[in-house]
Amino acid sequence: MNPVPSTIRTVRWMVRDTFRQSVSTKLFWVMLGLTGLCTAFCLGISVSGTAAEDRVKHPDELPTYMPKKYADDKVKAEGIRVAGGEVSLGFGLFKFEVTKSRADSVKLIQLWLAGVLADTAGVLLALLWTAGFLPGFLEPHAVTVLLAKPAPRWAVLLGKYAGVVLFVGLQAVLFVGGTWVATGLATGVWEGAYWYAVPLLVVNFAVFYAVSAFLAVWTRSTVVAVFGTLLFWLLCWGMNFTHHRVVGYDVAGLTPAAAFLIDAGYWVLPKPLDLSGIFFDALRAGDYSAPVPELVAVKERGAFHPELSVVTSLLFAAGVLSLAAYEFRTMDY
Amino acid sequence: MAAAVFENVAKTYPTGLFGRGGVAAVRGVTLTVPAGSTFALLGPNRAGKTTLVKMLLSLTAPTAGTITRLGAPATARATLGRVGYMHENHAFPRYLSASDLLEFYGGLSGVPAAGLTAKADALLARVGLADRKTEPIARFSKGMVQRLGLAQALVNDPDLLILDEPTEGLDLSGRQLLREVVREFKAAGKTVLLVSHVLPEVEELCDRVAVLAAGRVVYTGPLADLLRDPKTGGRRPLEAALRPLYEQGVAA
Numbered sequence: 001m002n003p004v005p006s007t008i009r010t011v012r013w014m015v016r017d018t019f020r021q022s023v024s025t026k027l028f029w030v031m032l033g034l035t036g037l038c039t040a041f042c043l044g045i046s047v048s049g050t051a052a053e054d055r056v057k058h059p060d061e062l063p064t065y066m067p068k069k070y071a072d073d074k075v076k077a078e079g080i081r082v083a084g085g086e087v088s089l090g091f092g093l094f095k096f097e098v099t100k101s102r103a104d105s106v107k108l109i110q111l112w113l114a115g116v117l118a119d120t121a122g123v124l125l126a127l128l129w130t131a132g133f134l135p136g137f138l139e140p141h142a143v144t145v146l147l148a149k150p151a152p153r154w155a156v157l158l159g160k161y162a163g164v165v166l167f168v169g170l171q172a173v174l175f176v177g178g179t180w181v182a183t184g185l186a187t188g189v190w191e192g193a194y195w196y197a198v199p200l201l202v203v204n205f206a207v208f209y210a211v212s213a214f215l216a217v218w219t220r221s222t223v224v225a226v227f228g229t230l231l232f233w234l235l236c237w238g239m240n241f242t243h244h245r246v247v248g249y250d251v252a253g254l255t256p257a258a259a260f261l262i263d264a265g266y267w268v269l270p271k272p273l274d275l276s277g278i279f280f281d282a283l284r285a286g287d288y289s290a291p292v293p294e295l296v297a298v299k300e301r302g303a304f305h306p307e308l309s310v311v312t313s314l315l316f317a318a319g320v321l322s323l324a325a326y327e328f329r330t331m332d333y
Numbered sequence: 334m335a336a337a338v339f340e341n342v343a344k345t346y347p348t349g350l351f352g353r354g355g356v357a358a359v360r361g362v363t364l365t366v367p368a369g370s371t372f373a374l375l376g377p378n379r380a381g382k383t384t385l386v387k388m389l390l391s392l393t394a395p396t397a398g399t400i401t402r403l404g405a406p407a408t409a410r411a412t413l414g415r416v417g418y419m420h421e422n423h424a425f426p427r428y429l430s431a432s433d434l435l436e437f438y439g440g441l442s443g444v445p446a447a448g449l450t451a452k453a454d455a456l457l458a459r460v461g462l463a464d465r466k467t468e469p470i471a472r473f474s475k476g477m478v479q480r481l482g483l484a485q486a487l488v489n490d491p492d493l494l495i496l497d498e499p500t501e502g503l504d505l506s507g508r509q510l511l512r513e514v515v516r517e518f519k520a521a522g523k524t525v526l527l528v529s530h531v532l533p534e535v536e537e538l539c540d541r542v543a544v545l546a547a548g549r550v551v552y553t554g555p556l557a558d559l560l561r562d563p564k565t566g567g568r569r570p571l572e573a574a575l576r577p578l579y580e581q582g583v584a585a
Contacts, residue, residue, distance in 0.1 A: 010441060020433065141423065144418075144420065146438070149413055
């Protein structure tokens with residue numbers, strides 16, 4: 001008989017099966033195409049302007065900068081070298097002036113690519129893409145033969161979940177790697193911190209895919225898995241934002257019960273805004289982009305705990321996945 | 334040793350809001366499937382045959398009673414590695430090829446990775462799908478899927494083969510193949526549990542039989558005894574023997 005324990009064996013085979021399932025879908029090619037498109041977009045970037053080391057920040061400098069050509073003589077007379085240059089996109093099709101150093105201009109583009117495009121549209125697209133995997137798989141005619149094998153049901157579910165998350169992780173690596181290499185080749189700026197986008201995207205997706213998996217096991221409906229996860233995602237953003245607004249700005253008129261509920265909701269639910277904030281900090285984006293004011297406010301009050309945000313978000317995912325596994329284990333087929 | 338033992342097994346499926354109601358599919362079944370037998374499980378529709386099979390495979394939990402599979406409680410999943418299962422209405426993953434499917438199910442059954450490909454090839458040749466082994470299952474006809482279903486049931490060299498309406502969708506050569514497989518199991522001293530409405534097949538292949546009606550066992554014993562006409566002592570058709578037993582279910 002096979003010496004590999006059945007749990008490990010099951011997870012391994014389920015991960016392998018999920019990879020095959022993922023590759024067979026049309027949306028996989030759509031996502032791959034989007035990654036290719038973004039990579040091509042990055043290859044078409046060129047930035048001219050001052051280097052990062054030339055950038056000396058004036059103590060009174062405002063977060064939004066005047067373009068170099070508008071910097072008045074008084075500023076220049078003070079000896080401040082005004083940063084600025086030109087960014088061209090689409091291999092020179094679009095050109096515009098920027099007030100940042102060359103490196104900051106590139107990092108700003110990367111922040112938009114990973115922090116906004118991939119972390120929002122990409123994660124939602126991935127959730128939509130994978131939401132149908134489990135309901136289809138769990139249909140009685142499809143799964144009875146598989147469940148009649150000596151494979152623990154919880155390991156079957158874990159393998160499917162891990163397979164999806166790993167595959168989306170691979171897509172994230174392709175996206176971040178492709179755009180990083182392309183940007184580096186095109187501009188000469190090789191920002192290592194950009195790679196933090198991979199764990200950010202994977203954690204963000206893993207947390208919400210756990211909810212999708214739970215809904216799939218519970219209802220076996222793709223529609224419920226898609227819309228339920230989307231609504232939950234909105235709820236989490238709302239809760240995260242509301243908590244920081246309340247804590248950061250001392251919102252008046254809240255009853256103790258409401259304050260408690262917001263605090264409890266924040267700590268129990270995943271924290272997508274905090275995860276974005278962590279990536280923002282990793283890219284040191286505060287030097288060249290305006291942060292979310294609510295995040296700044298909680299940070300100033302010492303109420304932002306990035307490690308706890310990540311840990312509690314992952315704990316939530318583990319809890320929801322355990323519930324799904326319990327439901328699956330006790331389900332009649 | 335018995336291949337399967339059911340002791341006072343009952344199954345009620347919950348119905349209604351919060352599962353307050355219930356439909357009794359199996360009611361107090363006590364039954365032994367001897368090792369090495371070719372055992373037919375017969376009964377009219379909704380008699381509880383498939384539910385009994387599903388409980389034996391740990392797909393469904395009994396509401397009451399105990400089930401032993403290959404000498405161990407059915408709750409211990411390890412013995413499922415010695416069981417092959419084929420049912421009438423497979424929906425295999427359409428993105429897999431026949432070869433990939435056998436490797437996948439073989440791997441999950443605990444068949445060592447070394448030699449799994451060769452084994453899958455041999456089985457596909459056996460069921461007449463060798464020339465289609467790399468094609469996605471999405472392109473297979475119902476009969477081809479059934480043949481693949483038989484191949485996957487054999488991939489782990491099972492000691493107990495459970496066939497639930499296996500001839501559904503199979504052509505003549507497919508049915509012949511199935512009969513050959515059952516005979517091979519018989520010759521090797523292995524157990525086959527066959528659920529079927531195709532009575533000539535049951536008469537040809539099986540040596541023991543249990544008849545279920547309305548969730549209860551109304552007959553169990555050698556097929557030869559069931560076929561013996563109590564009035565004349567001669568052999569009677571299986572259909573004639575079953576009719577009064579099936580009617581017990583209707584009366585209940």
